[in-house]
Amino acid sequence: MVRRNLNDLLYFVTVAREGSFTRAAALLGVTQSALSQAIAGLEARLEIRLLTRTTRSVSATAAGERLLKAIGHRFEEIEAELDELTQMRNKPAGTVRITCGEHVLRTTLLPKLKPLLRDYPDINVEFDVNYGFRDIVADRFDAGVRLGDTIDKDMIAVPIGPPVRMAVVASPAYFAARPVPKTPRDLLSHNCINQRMQTAGGLYVWDFERRGKRQNVRVNGQLIFNTSPGMVDAALAGLGIAFLPEDEFAPHIKEGRLVRVLNEWCASFPGYYLYYPSRRQPSPAFSLVANALRVTGTTAPGQ
Structure with missing residues (x-):
């Protein structure tokens, strides 16, 4: 039976998953040179190319994909088994x-x-x-x-x-120059702070509910963020109306830096x-x- 170097196989699995020798070397705690040599040696012994290398990326060949599918989960099983031993x-x-x-x-x-x-x-x-x-x-x-x-x-x-409840807020300075919205549809005439959803890529639709009646509003505004801290800062700066879970705004509402509106339209959800x-x-x-x-x-x- 021919013995294989399990380290070389682990190195291959890590590079194939990360798509980068740099990231894989950092995860494994080895130099890029040692990692590259190990992969080259594995390919030489198998007499088949496992990875396609370009100046910007690394991807598995058809043979590499087959090997990754066959052995990748085995290392996870070994890690899980070793973790199980900690029960002792x-x-x-x-x-x-x-x-x-x-x-x-x-x-x-x-x-x-x-x-x-x-x-x-x-x-x-x-x-x-x-x-x-x-x-x-x-x-x-x-x-x-x-x-x-x-x-x-x-x-x-x-x-x-606990359950989460959304909140619609803006700064006192913003509402000093514009009417306070009474219904979700009133938001269409306001400068609203949008959020880009990373999964679908579209803008988040603001969902409201009151006494069993639901309204979905696609708001417009000058600012779009993909994380919440920037939205909070923009609202504090008076740049528009923001819509996020209420605890994101809680200290600012308590101190009067933000004003909450449409409270009765914001229902709780899991x-x-x-x-x-x-x-x-x-x-x-x-x-x-x-x-x-x-x-x-x-x-x-x-x-």
């Missing part, structure tokens, strides 16, 4: 990777995980701040955080926060959930993280 230790260890938005990270995840990280120094948590809908399986995340009504049905969803694949066996470290974030006595969407 007094304190679980390992890295938990979570993709989420900036606001929920700051207001929910970090405060809830602070005691856990103090009590379990061998547990590491890596956060990927991203407002798009990442494929957590393909991108090798342990979990993601989204609002409850946007989670795929084949995922396990753990509630980590809040943030931690979600992860139902087919994956959670590691002990991940189970502790999920339990630390969980809101007790709440039912997950679709369950």
